[in-house]
Amino acid sequence: MPRTPRTLEEVDSFKQQILDVAAKIVIQEGFNNLSMRKIAAALGVTATTLYNYYKNKDEMYFYIRIRGFQLLQKFFENAYTISGTNRDKIKALIHAYIEFGIQYPDYYEVMFINRNVPKFLDCIGTSLEEVGAREKEIALKPFAYVVEKLQYHLELVPDEAYNTALQLWVECNGVVSLYNSRLLREVHDNPKYFVDSYVEILTRRYVPLE
Numbered sequence: 151m152p153r154t155p156r157t158l159e160e161v162d163s164f165k166q167q168i169l170d171v172a173a174k175i176v177i178q179e180g181f182n183n184l185s186m187r188k189i190a191a192a193l194g195v196t197a198t199t200l201y202n203y204y205k206n207k208d209e210m211y212f213y214i215r216i217r218g219f220q221l222l223q224k225f226f227e228n229a230y231t232i233s234g235t236n237r238d239k240i241k242a243l244i245h246a247y248i249e250f251g252i253q254y255p256d257y258y259e260v261m262f263i264n265r266n267v268p269k270f271l272d273c274i275g276t277s278l279e280e281v282g283a284r285e286k287e288i289a290l291k292p293f294a295y296v297v298e299k300l301q302y303h304l305e306l307v308p309d310e311a312y313n314t315a316l317q318l319w320v321e322c323n324g325v326v327s328l329y330n331s332r333l334l335r336e337v338h339d340n341p342k343y344f345v346d347s348y349v350e351i352l353t354r355r356y357v358p359l360e
Contacts, residue, residue, distance in 0.1 A: 165203050167193060169214050172207070173256040181211065181267045208268050208278055211260070212285040218257035219285075222292045225250040236303035241353040243296055244318060248345060251326030258330065261289075262323060293319070304357065314356060321352060 156164065171192045175184050184207045186197040204210045229246035230239055251258040260267070273282035293315060301311035325348055328334040334341040 168203060169217050172210050173214050173260055177256050177259045209281055211268055212281045214260050215285050216288050218261045219289045219292060222250050226292055226295050237357040240303055240357050244352050245349045247322045248325055252329055255330045258326060
């Protein structure tokens with residue numbers, strides 16, 4: 151009896167499962183050791199099945215990043231809906247970035263830490279150029295979103311907002327990296343408390359109490 155075709159929702163869900171598994175393998179074994187067979191084995195399907203959804207592991211890598219940056223954008227947008235002062239909104243955005251990195255450590259690693267993976271410039275003139283360009287476009291959206299909110303709520307000129315966003319990114323990335331590597335747990339009894347406290351410190355630094 152032929153198998154009932156997946157619904158659009160089921161197809162999308164399965165594609166996300168593929169990316170979740172692929173991201174874990176990239177972090178645990180490195181991008182060079184990622185293979186369709188390993189992903190298929192983890193999902194209990196054949197490697198041939200995966201080719202119905204992604205061309206190869208290089209394309210899949212870009213879709214991992216696309217999904218990650220789309221998730222980060224949602225974290226920012228949800229955080230921004232908080233009611234309150236300008237300071238409250240900026241604090242919520244800072245916390246959202248760190249919370250995303252802690253909740254999705256595999257995606258975070260692929261998006262911001264892992265070096266030995268394909269980049270857009272590597273794909274120019276190849277079959278991956280289109281998906282690489284799309285990934286780059288989507289990757290820039292969360293950063294642009296924060297720049298826009300900093301400019302508006304802190305009344306900064308564009309260059310100041312841009313540089314402030316970069317500074318925040320550097321500091322928040324350090325917090326997420328130390329937390330996810332478990333190094334923070336070696337020097338602090340309550341790393342979650344430290345993270346929350348540090349968000350407040352960052353907020354005061356960039357948005358002083360009135």
